Amino acid sequence: xxxxEKIGNYISGRIQALARMIFFAVKVFRxxxxxxxxxxxxxxxxxxxxxxxxxxxxxxxxxxxxxxxxLFIGVVFQALxxxxxxxxxxxxxxxxxxxELSPFFxxxxxxLRSGAAINAEIAAMQVNREIKALEVFRIxxxxxxxxxxxxNGIISVVLLSFLFSIVLMTSGILFSRVIFGISTDxxxxxxxxxxxxxxxxxxxxxCAAFGFFITLIPxxxxxQATHELTSIPIVVSRGMVRVFxxxxxxxxxxxxxxxx
Amino acid sequence: MPISREYKVGVxxxxxxxxxxxxxxxxxxQKGFFQTSHTYTLSCRTGDGLAVGMPVVFSGFDIxxxxxxxxxxxxxxxxxxxxxxxxxxxxxxxxxFVLYRPLIGAxxxxxxxxxxxxxxxxxxxxxxxxxxxxINDAIEKIQPLLETIERLSRRIDxxxxxxDEQVFGREGTLPQLNKILKDAAGKLEKLETTVDNLNxxxxxxxxxxxxxGALRADIDEVAQTLNKxxxxxxxxxxxxxxxxxxxx
Numbered sequence: 001x002x003x004x005e006k007i008g009n010y011i012s013g014r015i016q017a018l019a020r021m022i023f024f025a026v027k028v029f030r031x032x033x034x035x036x037x038x039x040x041x042x043x044x045x046x047x048x049x050x051x052x053x054x055x056x057x058x059x060x061x062x063x064x065x066x067x068x069x070x071l072f073i074g075v076v077f078q079a080l081x082x083x084x085x086x087x088x089x090x091x092x093x094x095x096x097x098x099x100e101l102s103p104f105f106x107x108x109x110x111x112l113r114s115g116a117a118i119n120a121e122i123a124a125m126q127v128n129r130e131i132k133a134l135e136v137f138r139i140x141x142x143x144x145x146x147x148x149x150x151x152n153g154i155i156s157v158v159l160l161s162f163l164f165s166i167v168l169m170t171s172g173i174l175f176s177r178v179i180f181g182i183s184t185d186x187x188x189x190x191x192x193x194x195x196x197x198x199x200x201x202x203x204x205x206x207c208a209a210f211g212f213f214i215t216l217i218p219x220x221x222x223x224q225a226t227h228e229l230t231s232i233p234i235v236v237s238r239g240m241v242r243v244f245x246x247x248x249x250x251x252x253x254x255x256x257x258x259x260x
Numbered sequence: 261m262p263i264s265r266e267y268k269v270g271v272x273x274x275x276x277x278x279x280x281x282x283x284x285x286x287x288x289x290q291k292g293f294f295q296t297s298h299t300y301t302l303s304c305r306t307g308d309g310l311a312v313g314m315p316v317v318f319s320g321f322d323i324x325x326x327x328x329x330x331x332x333x334x335x336x337x338x339x340x341x342x343x344x345x346x347x348x349x350x351x352x353x354x355x356x357f358v359l360y361r362p363l364i365g366a367x368x369x370x371x372x373x374x375x376x377x378x379x380x381x382x383x384x385x386x387x388x389x390x391x392x393x394x395i396n397d398a399i400e401k402i403q404p405l406l407e408t409i410e411r412l413s414r415r416i417d418x419x420x421x422x423x424d425e426q427v428f429g430r431e432g433t434l435p436q437l438n439k440i441l442k443d444a445a446g447k448l449e450k451l452e453t454t455v456d457n458l459n460x461x462x463x464x465x466x467x468x469x470x471x472x473g474a475l476r477a478d479i480d481e482v483a484q485t486l487n488k489x490x491x492x493x494x495x496x497x498x499x500x501x502x503x504x505x506x507x508x
Contacts (some may be wrong), residue, residue: 047265047266047269048265050269050272050273051265051268051269055272057267058272083362084366087364087365088365091366137457155273159272159273159276159277159280162276162279162280163276165452189321192287192291193315193322195287195291196313197287197288197291200284200287204448211457242373250264
């Protein structure tokens with residue numbers, strides 16, 4: 001096979017893989033949006049998933065948010081003061097920290113904790129032929145396995161990202177008072193003046209997109225495992241790389257939407 | 261009694277979702293989404309720096325937003341601003357509107373009202389917007405300074421050229437100074453010979469002075485001898501007691 005043929009085959013394979021993933025994503029999205037999907041078994045799985053992804057890590061998440069958020073806010077506020085850009089405080093706080101940093105930080109935490117776990121779980125089920133067994137018993141794996149995890153991803157990223165923003169804005173009250181001598185009323189007024197509904201809507205949609213893909217891609221990668229145990233680490237690492245690529249793509253797309 | 265997993269998840273989801281909803285409602289209320297508003301039309305010569313959503317500011321506080329922009333039949337830009345009812349009191353008939361474009365930060369329309377007791381501005385009246393541009397102002401302020409610096413630079417160049425000619429030119433100071441210094445050096449050489457001669461004369465004079473000392477001692481001795489001779493003669497004369505002396 002000549003080099004151009006090899007390159008053509010490689011590109012064709014990649015495009016087909018991407019098309020299969022998009023087709024799979026559309027299929028899962030349609031089932032997620034169908035009320036009939038949510039039977040009692042699906043609801044139980046969904047509750048368990050939300051519990052493991054959000055509720056269980058909530059104290060640690062809030063602690064990390066407070067530490068990282070305060071550090072970031074302190075550095076940014078100090079830089080604004082040194083540059084004489086105090087008037088841009090609200091724009092920086094809402095435009096950079098709340099709409100960009102919060103979703104990004106949240107999605108990174110959830111991907112590292114839950115995305116990898118879901119990927120390994122589905123891959124292990126595939127290796128142990130549990131997914132085949134479910135199909136034999138005529139249990140729909142999209143309803144039972146995929147939909148609850150994807151919905152959990154969307155709910156968890158949106159809610160935790162919002163909590164992260166709340167923690168950041170609260171620590172912003174303290175830092176604005178210490179660094180700029182701004183009272184709470186003025187701080188709230190600055191935030192309100194700098195807040196646009198369109199930014200919030202874009203941030204919420206971005207969080208939902210993050211949540212959808214950081215669970216869908218690990219599931220899709222996990223389902224590609226063969227019946228050998230050695231395939232588990234391969235599909236997990238491949239899935240995580242795809243997830244991080246998807247995060248970057250969503251970030252860029254959201255930035256483009258905000259610019260338009 | 262242990263709290264069930266379902267209960268914890270329910271509290272988390274409902275609590276956080278309710279907080280999000282309340283925050284959005286609060287934001288909407290503060291932004292005036294639930295308020296009726298007044299729409300005023302302003303006119304401006306140019307649309308540069310204008311954008312839909314641009315804030316309308318009174319005394320540093322946002323009181324409204326630019327709702328839409330359009331061109332009229334004469335080519336002027338018509339700016340429709342929407343101001344909530346609670347802020348409409350700041351806009352009066354004698355209010356004037358300034359499009360302020362700062363060097364750093366977002367542009368805004370600033371409302372200035374001198375007499376708050378004057379009648380409210382009618383919504384069908386078109387007020388003019390004046391443009392204040394920090395960038396142009398800064399350039400205008402810097403321009404005379406740049407011109408002065410340029411003029412100074414030209415003068416310094418001219419002065420440097422003249423100085424160069426006067427100092428280093430054919431008839432300049434430096435060649436003449438060299439000539440004077442050469443003359444001075446020649447004269448100094450001659451002066452050295454004179455000084456040598458003077459030293460020699462001085463030495464001879466010193467030696468002459470010593471001879472004069474010996475001569476004076478001789479003269480003193482002669483004077484003393486003469487003095488003694490005189491005294492002897494006086495003594496002899498006294499002994500003769502004759503008033504007249506017969507000289508041989």
